[in-house]
Amino acid sequence: MRTAYSVETVRAAERALMAQLPHGALMQRAAAGLAASCAGLLRRVYGSRIALLVGSGDNGGDALYAGARLARRGAGVTAVLVAPERAHAAGLAALRAAGGRVASAEAADGVLRGADLVLDGIVGIGGKGGLRPDAAQLVRAAADGGAILVAVDLPSGVDADTGEVHGTAVRADATITFGAYKPGLLVDPAREHAGALRLVDIGLQLPARPDAESLQHADVAALLPRPAAESDKYRRGVVGVVAGSARYPGAAVLAVAGALHGGAGAVRYTGPAADAVIARFPETLVTAGPPSKAGRVQAWVVGPGLGDGPEARQALEDVLASDVPVLVDADGLRLMPADTVRARAAETVLTPHAGEAAALLGVSRDRVESGRLAAVRALSERYGATALLKGSTTLIASTGGPGHGRRTVRVNPTGTPWLATAGSGDVLSGLTGSLLAAGLPGWDAAAVGAYLHGLAARERGAAPLTAMGVAEELRGAWRGVAG
Incomplete structure (x- = not known):
C-alpha cells in the first residue's frame, strides 16, 4: 500500500529524527537518494550537464547537495x-567545492537549454500558491530545453496537502520525494504535475494512520470475496438494482452487467427496463413490484438512469428505508433526502462525479475539481456516508463512525481517461453494489470496485472503449488481481 502524510506530520517526524542525528545528516540522506535517482535517469553521469533551480530553504539545499554528489561523479x-541572498549556504559551498558552478539569472536560459537534466528545487512542501513570475520564467525555459525535469520532494507550485494548483507550477518528468508520499502527489490536478514517483526512505517514524492511501494489487487481492465450498447464490450475495427508465433503459442493463461481472451470486432487478435487462442477461431475477417486494437482497444499487418522476422517487424512498447497505448514484443523488441518508442505520455509499458532488455540497464544479480531497471529505461528513468521488483521480472517504474521527482518504491508482465514456459509472455502481452484497464494508467495496473498474478499462489498452466493454473485462481484471 502506498501511504501519504500531511506536511505537518512529515515535519514533526523530521524534527524528531533530526534531534537524534548529527547536524545536517538528514539532508545528506535526502541528497544521496536524490542524486542516485537522478543518476538512474541519465544514460551516464560523467560528462552530463545538470542544471539546478535553487530556491531558498531546505528544498534548495537538497538540490545543491545532490548536485555536489553528481559533480563529484563527473557531471x-x-x-x-x-533567491541568491537566501540560498542554502552550506549546500552552495559543497557544490562549489565539488567543482559545480553558479550562474546568474540572466545566463539561465543558456544553462537550462543545454542541460540533460534539470532539478527543480525552487519551493518545498511548505509552499503555497503558484510560482512567482521570475521562477515561472525559469521553469518555462527548462521545459523548452527538452531536459529531464526532476522535482525535489514535489513539483514547485503545487500544494502538498491538497493537490491543488493555483497558478504556474512545474510539470516534472519525475518527482523524488523524501520520507513519505504527500497527499497532493497522489491527487489531481497536482498528480499530473508529478510524473513518475519515487520515494526515498530517510528513516522517518510515521503514524499508523496516514492522511491518504492508495491500494495496490496485494491489498485488493486480500479484500476480494471468494466463494467457499458450501456457498450458494444467496451466501455469495444478492444485489438489488433499481435503475433505468423508459428513456434510459441502457443504464439498467449496464448496472446489472457490472453487478453480474462483479461476483454477485444473483441480481434482482426492479424497474421499467425489465425487458431490456432480461434480453441481455436472462439470469437476472426480475420483479415488477416495488423494491421492498422484490425478495431478499444483501445490498441495493439505486439511481442510474432512474429519472425524476414520482415512480423514481417512490422507488428511492423504498430502498433507503431498507436495512441493508445502499449505493446511490446518478439520478438517485439528485432525489435523495439528505436527512433520510444521514438517519440510515445501514451503510450508504454515494458515487457522484464532480458536477453531482458540487450540487450536493452547494459549491461550484470548479471548486470540487480543484480541491478534490476537501470535497470528498466534505461529502462523507455531511451525509454520514462513504463517498466515492469519480473523476481523473477517484477518491473514497468515509467517516470512521462515532468516536473514531475522520478516516484516511483512499486514492484509486488505476483510473484512465478512457473511462470518461457514457455508462461507465453505471457499471461501477453495479460492481460496487455486488461487493457490498458479498459483505464488504462500504469503505472497502468502493475502493475495490474503483480499482477493478480501472483495471478492466486498461485491459482494453489505450483505445476507445464502451461501458459494456469495461463490464466484460471485469472478470479478467479480477483474475489478474486474485492471482
Whole structure:
C-alpha cells in the first residue's frame, strides 16, 4: 500500500529524527537518494550537464547537495539561484567545492537549454500558491530545453496537502520525494504535475494512520470475496438494482452487467427496463413490484438512469428505508433526502462525479475539481456516508463512525481517461453494489470496485472503449488481481 502524510506530520517526524542525528545528516540522506535517482535517469553521469533551480530553504539545499554528489561523479553541474541572498549556504559551498558552478539569472536560459537534466528545487512542501513570475520564467525555459525535469520532494507550485494548483507550477518528468508520499502527489490536478514517483526512505517514524492511501494489487487481492465450498447464490450475495427508465433503459442493463461481472451470486432487478435487462442477461431475477417486494437482497444499487418522476422517487424512498447497505448514484443523488441518508442505520455509499458532488455540497464544479480531497471529505461528513468521488483521480472517504474521527482518504491508482465514456459509472455502481452484497464494508467495496473498474478499462489498452466493454473485462481484471 502506498501511504501519504500531511506536511505537518512529515515535519514533526523530521524534527524528531533530526534531534537524534548529527547536524545536517538528514539532508545528506535526502541528497544521496536524490542524486542516485537522478543518476538512474541519465544514460551516464560523467560528462552530463545538470542544471539546478535553487530556491531558498531546505528544498534548495537538497538540490545543491545532490548536485555536489553528481559533480563529484563527473557531471557538469550549474546552479541557478532564484533567491541568491537566501540560498542554502552550506549546500552552495559543497557544490562549489565539488567543482559545480553558479550562474546568474540572466545566463539561465543558456544553462537550462543545454542541460540533460534539470532539478527543480525552487519551493518545498511548505509552499503555497503558484510560482512567482521570475521562477515561472525559469521553469518555462527548462521545459523548452527538452531536459529531464526532476522535482525535489514535489513539483514547485503545487500544494502538498491538497493537490491543488493555483497558478504556474512545474510539470516534472519525475518527482523524488523524501520520507513519505504527500497527499497532493497522489491527487489531481497536482498528480499530473508529478510524473513518475519515487520515494526515498530517510528513516522517518510515521503514524499508523496516514492522511491518504492508495491500494495496490496485494491489498485488493486480500479484500476480494471468494466463494467457499458450501456457498450458494444467496451466501455469495444478492444485489438489488433499481435503475433505468423508459428513456434510459441502457443504464439498467449496464448496472446489472457490472453487478453480474462483479461476483454477485444473483441480481434482482426492479424497474421499467425489465425487458431490456432480461434480453441481455436472462439470469437476472426480475420483479415488477416495488423494491421492498422484490425478495431478499444483501445490498441495493439505486439511481442510474432512474429519472425524476414520482415512480423514481417512490422507488428511492423504498430502498433507503431498507436495512441493508445502499449505493446511490446518478439520478438517485439528485432525489435523495439528505436527512433520510444521514438517519440510515445501514451503510450508504454515494458515487457522484464532480458536477453531482458540487450540487450536493452547494459549491461550484470548479471548486470540487480543484480541491478534490476537501470535497470528498466534505461529502462523507455531511451525509454520514462513504463517498466515492469519480473523476481523473477517484477518491473514497468515509467517516470512521462515532468516536473514531475522520478516516484516511483512499486514492484509486488505476483510473484512465478512457473511462470518461457514457455508462461507465453505471457499471461501477453495479460492481460496487455486488461487493457490498458479498459483505464488504462500504469503505472497502468502493475502493475495490474503483480499482477493478480501472483495471478492466486498461485491459482494453489505450483505445476507445464502451461501458459494456469495461463490464466484460471485469472478470479478467479480477483474475489478474486474485492471482
